[in-house]
Amino acid sequence: MFYTRVLRRALFRLGGGDPEIAHERTLRALTLLSRHPRLISALHRHFGAPAPRTVFGIHFPNRVGLAAGMDKDGTALPAWPALGFGFVEVGTVTRHAQPGNPRPRVFRLVDSEAIINRMGFNNAGADALAARLHALGPLRFPLGISIGKSRATPVDEAVEDYLASFRTLRPYADYFAINISSPNTPGLRTLQDRAALDALLGALRAEATARLLVKIAPDLTDHAIADLLDVCAAHNVDGVIATNTTLSRDGLHPADAPLAPEPGGLSGHPLTTRARDVVSFVAKETSGTLPIIGVGGIHTPDDALRMFDAGASLIQLYTGLIYHGPGLIRRINRAVAMLA
Ligand SMILES: Cc1cc2nc3c(=O)[nH]c(=O)nc-3n(C[C@H](O)[C@H](O)[C@H](O)COP(=O)(O)O)c2cc1C
Numbered sequence: 480m481f482y483t484r485v486l487r488r489a490l491f492r493l494g495g496g497d498p499e500i501a502h503e504r505t506l507r508a509l510t511l512l513s514r515h516p517r518l519i520s521a522l523h524r525h526f527g528a529p530a531p532r533t534v535f536g537i538h539f540p541n542r543v544g545l546a547a548g549m550d551k552d553g554t555a556l557p558a559w560p561a562l563g564f565g566f567v568e569v570g571t572v573t574r575h576a577q578p579g580n581p582r583p584r585v586f587r588l589v590d591s592e593a594i595i596n597r598m599g600f601n602n603a604g605a606d607a608l609a610a611r612l613h614a615l616g617p618l619r620f621p622l623g624i625s626i627g628k629s630r631a632t633p634v635d636e637a638v639e640d641y642l643a644s645f646r647t648l649r650p651y652a653d654y655f656a657i658n659i660s661s662p663n664t665p666g667l668r669t670l671q672d673r674a675a676l677d678a679l680l681g682a683l684r685a686e687a688t689a690r691l692l693v694k695i696a697p698d699l700t701d702h703a704i705a706d707l708l709d710v711c712a713a714h715n716v717d718g719v720i721a722t723n724t725t726l727s728r729d730g731l732h733p734a735d736a737p738l739a740p741e742p743g744g745l746s747g748h749p750l751t752t753r754a755r756d757v758v759s760f761v762a763k764e765t766s767g768t769l770p771i772i773g774v775g776g777i778h779t780p781d782d783a784l785r786m787f788d789a790g791a792s793l794i795q796l797y798t799g800l801i802y803h804g805p806g807l808i809r810r811i812n813r814a815v816a817m818l819a
Contacts, residue, residue: 482804491587498585498594509555519561526563526805528812534792535690535717535770537621537653541565541812543783546774546795547625547656547694551602553611560620563808568795569608570625571658574643576604577630580663586741590732592778592802593750596724597743599663600627605644612651624648625656625694627664634666637675638682645683654690657683660723662744668696673706680714690717697722697753697775701760708764718770720795721757725750747798751776755789762790778803780814787815 494500512518530541544566545559553569560567579601586595602608608624626648632640645655657679659670670679676693683691693716695707711719724744731739731749754775761771773791777783778799786794799807 480804480806482806483802486804487802491589496587497583498587499582502585506550506555509550509558512561513555513557516557519557522558522561526561526809528563528565528809528816530565530812530816532792535654537690539565539621539793542787542793542815543808543811544568544623544772544793544795545800546797547571547623547658548596548598549797549800551600553608553615556615556618556622562805563812564620565812566621566623566653566793568623568625568656570602570656571600571627571661572602572605572608572624572644572648573600573627573629574605574640574647575629575631576607577601584743586738586743587801588731588735588738588745588747590734591730591747591749592798593731593735593745593747594798594801595738595741595743595745597663597741599630600661605647609647609651612648621653622651623654623656623692624652625658627658627661628667628670630664634669634675637670638679641679642682642686645686645689649687649689652689654692654717655683656720657691657693658723660694660696662696662724662726671696671699671703671707673710676707676710677713680710680716684714692716692718692720692772694720694723695757697725697750697757698727699757704757704760705764708761708769711769712765716769718772718792719761720772720774721761722750722754722775725753727753746775747802748776748778751778751782755786758786758791759789777811778807780807780811783811784814784818 547568580599626644728739758773770792773786774795
């Protein structure tokens with residue numbers, strides 16, 4: 480396969496093997512590509528895969544989305560559907576622009592097909608994203624916007640911080656992903672607790688109608704997830720995104736053991752089963768009534784189909800794209816279309 484044999488090798492060598500440099504250059508190339516509608520159309524013909532589905536009242540061209548974190552500031556937006564994605568989640572953005580954690584902050588665990596990251600919400604801020612989305616005009620695919628807490632804002636002032644991003648970006652989002660599950664912003668995950676989540680969702684709901692989804696961590700106990708789902712139900716949340724990265728280091732290939740102690744969230748293949756189990760638990764707890772976006776360790780069409788079987792209405796990928804390229808999106812879409 481061209482991607483794994485040629486392109487991935489070249490990408491993994493860029494910047495002396497620094498994954499963040501590979502990421503920046505790829506994003507820059509896709510941003511340039513986004514300015515060439517003819518190229519975009521040609522790619523779309525190759526990778527595009529219509530398999531429409533309506534979920535929480537939104538029409539999705541297909542059920543495979545780009546997960547948050549890949550295109551945080553939305554610089555390459557038109558390129559993603561051309562690679563086969565049916566929707567895109569930008570962000571996580573914060574009220575204030577911020578640089579994130581010091582580098583290095585991304586690590587490839589190649590034998591495990593995994594990544595550890597502690598980016599810490601590096602992003603240009605909600606105002607900059609709003610300006611970019613305004614300039615782009617209407618998009619031809621659903622856009623999710625993930626919002627999180629600025630690092631400089633104390634946890635007990637988080638509600639105002641989320642609200643500010645929400646107000647700025649409301650005109651542009653088909654749905655908001657409320658990110659309370661990143662392990663890389665101190666205190667953020669405490670917002671998954673009942674009282675804190677109740678206050679946050681109450682404030683967002685009081686603002687106006689917008690589709691709200693809550694993104695959860697794979698490290699919560701069943702009991703904590705059940706609690707969280709109660710709060711989501713009380714505020715008519717439109718769906719859950721399961722899951723974010725994990726603090727666990729289970730399932731790593733022994734060759735990657737030296738990188739295991741790096742602080743941060745683990746994504747990719749070692750997360751496949753846990754993310755699916757969380758999706759399955761949420762689906763059972765809510766009797767299949769709450770739409771779920773399943774994300775975590777989807778690296779094959781079979782992983783995708785099993786995520787749908789577990790109860791996901793839509794899925795997202797990040798790490799699988801790094802290791803398998805856009806051909807994986809096409810293969811997944813084909814597998815899904817065969818079942819439809
Ligand atoms: C480098 C990197 C940065 C990420 N940044 C974000 C983020 O800003 N917001 C978020 O909600 N999730 C973020 N994620 C988590 C992904 O969206 C996804 O939930 C997780 O990686 C599991 O999916 P995967 O195994 O397909 O990568 C990030 C993941 C990676 C690898």
